[in-house]
Amino acid sequence: MLAAQALSQNYDDPLSGLVVHEVDLPQPEPGWTSVRVVATSLNMHDLWTLRGVGHPADRLPIVLGCDAAGYDSDGNPVIVHPVIADADAGGGDETLDPGRALMSERYDGTFAEYVSVPRRNLVPKPDWLSFDEAACLPVAWTTAYRMLFTKAEIRPGDRVLVQGAGGGVASAAIKLAAAAGAVVYATSRSADKRAAALAWGAHAAVPTGERLPERVDVVIETVGAATWEHSLKSLRPGGAIVVAGATSGGDPSASLNRIFYLQQRILGSTGCTRTELVAMLRMMQATGVRPVIDRTLPLAEIHKGFQLMVEGTVTGKVVVHPPAPRS
Incomplete structure (x- = not known):
């Protein structure tokens, strides 16, 4: 073969x-x-x-x-x-x-x-x-699903930042979070990818590193060193960054003072379970997300x-x- x-x-x-x-x-x-x-x-x-x-x-x-x-x-x-x-x-x-x-x-x-x-x-x-x-679906979409719903436990109305719009996980996270009723912000260096994020349901899309209109409850982080500081600064006190990758490098500044003072949470996420794949399929059928x-x-x-x-x-x-x- x-x-x-x-x-x-x-x-x-x-x-x-x-x-x-x-x-x-x-x-x-x-x-x-x-x-x-x-x-x-x-x-x-x-x-x-x-x-x-x-x-x-x-x-x-x-x-x-x-x-x-x-x-x-x-x-x-x-x-x-x-x-x-x-x-x-x-x-x-x-x-x-x-x-x-x-x-x-x-x-x-x-x-x-x-x-x-x-x-x-x-x-x-x-x-x-x-x-x-x-x-x-098996890798990118289920990774996004687990990050959003198992790890961050997002609810309708939550504000979610997705770093690096355009990739497989990021596009999935934008679509799934928007379908769940979240207010989604996305970042990208590319104007075309920012426009795509808006078409997928993002509330706003800004150039990478640009300040958001408000702080968010959850950050979906797969980029790593290039966006880590922006992710921390964009997060509200008590909010959570869910990390499932580091395509730009995996050794960003820890910014421990900010993390402990603002009681921010850093949550790791890897892969998904078979049960989560089945649950995501039910959500996709109900919402029409593809x-x-x-x-x-x-x-x-x-x-x-x-x-x-x-x-x-x-x-x-x-x-x-x-x-x-x-x-």
């Missing part, structure tokens, strides 16, 4: 280690099953793997990709929950299992015609959701999609289509 594998890692030239070529079909372990991938999508996680950040080189080669929607071995349309873990080890929350792994970390991922996953990780795909839309898709590409052109991510010109998600089954 055709697949996109990471063969090597290079921080400055990450795409040099990504190769699209023929590999063996996956052989499911006991309790696992194969899924024919109809659509998958790109995530920053894939780029970090290619850069050698958080992914040991001794795990290469590995098929990349965390998201997938397709058909299970019985022909049922499914979405793949991307966290492989023992839910009992995390007290019912598989993201707290010390041995958890995201697809493509220890097991081959979804940039392929077929992927092998635990049966527990299959979620029925609703018929109101296309395969392309479904492929956007993912933002920047473009679709065949698997053979996956390098083009990643290059756009490196350049920061993607708005929403890039969806990738593996080849259809060959006779």
